[in-house]
Amino acid sequence: MTSRHPESRVLDANGAGALVVIPTFNERENLPIIVGRLLQAQSGIHVLVVDDSSPDGTGDVAEQLAADDAGRRIHVMHRTVKDGLGKAYLAGFAWGLDRDYAVIVEMDADGSHAPEQLHRLLDAVNDGADLVIGSRYVPGGRLVNWPKRREFLSKGANTYARLALGAKVKDITAGYRAFRREVLEKIGLSEVESAGYCFQIDLAWRTLQHGFTIREVPITFTEREIGESKMDGGVIAESFLNVARWGIQGRLAGIRAGKK
Template sequence: MSESTLIVIPTYNEKENVVTLVNQLRQNVPEAHLLIVDDGSPDGTGALANGLAASDPQVHVLHRTTKDGLGRAYVAGFTWGLARDYDRLVQMDADLSHNPSDVPRLLAADADLVIGSRYVPGGGTVNWGTGRRVLSRGGCLYARTILGLPLQDLTGGFKCWRRAALEAVNLPEIRSNGYSFQIEMTWRALQAGFKATEVPIVFTDRVDGVSKMSKRIVFEAVGLVWRLRLSRPAAHQEPHPRTKP
């Protein structure tokens, strides 16, 4: 029996991109269901998503009344998916920075957590300035060094989760957002003994819409890394008893 897949897509003011993204996902991963988690976008993204869902039974919409961060949106989307018994849950950006044609490669990889990585051979970024490249690379190195994690891309948000790994991270306890959310989720999965792997992806900076990056997101990640490190010994990758070695 094939595994059921849900792709979780948080949105806030993404009306320029959401239709294109949904159409491309339906072409590249026709068997998957999509969940658009809209944080009350004032530009009408939510209403646009409703129209997509009305015309396609594999598209769903979860409306949230306030914008309180990427992490909260993902937690809401993952919780929705786990309650409906999806076997695998994919997370990706709504701004077309993550290529829908890469989703099948994430689904094909044999791991409990598959990370679309910019920093393994074959991966990369497009349309980034020097400052952002240095910030991203440095942030990953900082987190990897302090936490002792054997992964290259700890801040990327293109991932595929098996439900057992998501259940183990204890979603109600997650309070982080942005970069720190990505780091904390991966850290918790590895601490629980699940297997993670990276597959190369090319991240293309958004063309339409406005970036959600802020200094607050960066500083939150810096502090969270130390809180995680001091909370328990460094993570290591050993197969969880419920997964294949």
């Protein structure tokens, strides 16, 4: 694929210029582990922990990590409401865009996304991709210790989204991804209403609709060892209905364009 960016390399080998946004809610045990691994894997990146007033004290843990970081690479945002993963990411994106980071990364706090594989996403951005998704379902992608029920739901959701939207992304629900700042500036983040995991589909769909390129790189997705998943029935229902609506809107827009 031809790069959209003649001078595509925006990060150095240590990830300088990238911000990793990590939303948290009751992740006090996982957070120090994942942040430590992340800074060891990519010494130049910065981290923004977005904590939704975790009652277990995750926010305090994040503040201590930031205070102990001599390189000032760790930052903390405290939100007073818990209104979904998407809203937490949007707050983190706005913070990063205001501070001129070239690339903004999404990463879970529970260890399911390996920091040691972040370089795969950043290398693809440097190679010219606009949005890079760490994919479980491309050659080389793996699932470790994931319950069969969750795997079935995930694969079913991705198949449904591909068919409904006509998108060719294999893992459009994935939450390990890296955006060039230009993408986040142009896809209308102020209009995003998705709060749960549907947020991932929403942003990927907007990225495609605006003519940006998406590339998938293989990752190993590992089920959390500490804590509980935040997935519930309401998240699934939101995703199903929104994807159907976006698919219909996209097809109607295509029909209207064909009649002009």
